[in-house]
Amino acid sequence: MIRARVSPWIDYGGNFTDYEAYQVIFKILLVVILPALNVIPAAAAPGDVDPDFRMPRFSKSGPAYLGLGSLAIAPQDKIYLGGSFLGVDGVDLPRLARLNGDGSLDRTFIPYEGFRTWAERFTVIRGGRLHVAFGGGIPLGRKKEEVLPVGTLIRLRWDGTREPIPGGDFRAPPAYASLLDPGENLYEKVTAENLFPTANVASLSKVQVQQDGRILVRSSAYGPQPEPTWNAILRFHPDGSEDEGFKPVTGQGSRGGFILCPDGAILYMHYKAGDKSGVLRRVGPDGRGDTRLAGPIRATSSIALQEDGKILLCAVVNGDGHVTQTDIALCRLNPDGSEDVTFPKRSLRRSLCGVALQADGKILLYGSKAIGTGRSEPVIYRLLNDPPQDELDILKGRISWLRGGAAPAVTQAIFELSTDGGANWRCLPQPMRKQEGWVLDGVELGEEGIVRAQGQTTAGNSYGLVSQEKRFSF
Structure with a gap:
């Protein structure tokens, strides 16, 4: 059995090329040619083109x-x-x-x-x-x-x-x-x-x-x-x-x-x-x-x-x-x-x-x-990229937004609380950036609700927003 790495939409020089044509070729390669040759594609790795992403027209x-x-x-x-x-x-x-x-x-x-x-x-x-x-x-x-x-x-x-x-x-x-x-x-x-x-x-x-x-x-x-x-x-x-x-x-x-x-x-x-x-x-x-x-x-x-x-x-x-x-x-x-x-x-x-x-x-x-x-x-x-760390941890009096790995870096963050199922949100006090992520101590949350963390990211000339929500009940 042979294992081979294959990646769609890359020409022999490593350059990105025509999406639609290579999408067809890639599917034929995976479904017809490689099984006939008893070849199993190797697991995808960081830097490979993601075959699950389609380019819009x-x-x-x-x-x-x-x-x-x-x-x-x-x-x-x-x-x-x-x-x-x-x-x-x-x-x-x-x-x-x-x-x-x-x-x-x-x-x-x-x-x-x-x-x-x-x-x-x-x-x-x-x-x-x-x-x-x-x-x-x-x-x-x-x-x-x-x-x-x-x-x-x-x-x-x-x-x-x-x-x-x-x-x-x-x-x-x-x-x-x-x-x-x-x-x-x-x-x-x-x-x-x-x-x-x-x-x-x-x-x-x-x-x-x-x-x-x-x-x-x-x-x-x-x-x-x-x-x-x-x-x-x-x-x-x-x-x-x-x-x-x-x-x-x-x-x-x-x-x-x-x-x-x-x-x-x-x-x-x-x-x-x-x-x-x-x-x-x-x-x-x-x-x-x-x-x-x-x-x-x-x-x-x-x-x-x-x-x-x-x-x-x-x-x-x-x-x-x-x-x-x-x-x-x-x-x-x-x-x-x-x-x-x-x-x-x-x-x-x-x-x-x-x-x-x-x-x-x-x-x-x-x-x-x-x-x-x-x-x-x-x-x-x-x-494709390495896996990210993106976890929201809620304890009585403490909220931690644990971030790491390949997740986009967040330079500004807020925490919000909803006690009516997400219909309305109010901002909580400002969290502090620590080594493991964003942390807010000494916060009163009530017995149950939803916490939402939102953070600003930078990409080129624009600023994006990532978000994470979690329900809690103490």
Whole structure:
């Protein structure tokens, strides 16, 4: 008896290729050819393509339609997608859709009126509702009688209908999609000067709120004119005053970004002028202790962080920083930055370099695929991964959300309680991050009810939400 590893939708060079054709070939291989040769497929391993995930069919938006630019995971194993498509699986859904966990279209989500421009930032908030920020063009409903200003941020309910934001919709840079707590309210908004009145901060390209309420931002320019510091990561207190104990992180170039780690450390991409790829670095919670990770490995700006500290990134395999169509590879690093040799590298096309983690640790890759000269189409694939740890433990006076393994890293969490079967929820006091996960001590829960834990995750330019519920009776 022979055991062989087989993986669908990968060509002989390890590149992702045509989904539909290889799906047929893969089934024939498993059902007909391998049994005839007395070959048993070996067990699937991390890094293999998940055969249970189906890629949806996207309707094009023009003769040179592009791809997917935004993705965020949501409770109930859902996936929000934003891109240049006009429809999914035959349903009219301009530029915004939600998938089920297996890749099929979630037909219960019908986005408000449709849009004429890309959703550049998603933030999934409490209850799975969605904030969408637009960075260019004019979002315009299909009815055409309402024109939303450029940069408008709107809120959608779970079914896709529009929900009014307290104080009204507002115009803001795409970064402001992340200026949300997990509850109902927005922080200060509209302009950097209004948000941070004491600081010389220019336009913001990314914002993330820490569990303690302090705000990390990436600014294109910082400091006094006419010679400001360019492209810096800064931190501010909730009142907008600058955190003087945080050392600004500089040298990111025009494409830099960052990811906040559960322990407060910050991963970021360091670019030199003219580079299309950067070097992965890490600083401590105070902005100090700058350390280069991954040795000579250079990477694009797409990074995903697991709860066990391992880092998924799209790396430039030739190491010289010059990105070509076939140089990109998905790889996984250990927490110290060394390459995780247990995870196989997967060669990617340059335009397929968005990476995110689902709640069960499976890896989503998204972007576009070339289909001819000057033409491309949206694509999304899923890879298998190591098992996650995601357990909610409830004792009298204590709630523990135990997280680890390949589960997506949670940087901000809330606990909620329902005593009427889930009809209504109230927020409990803020949990604390500890080594094993999120813990709340000294809490009064009553005799029975349901506890819900929700946590914010980061994927590229958007923020997702993972959720775990458990009934209790003492």
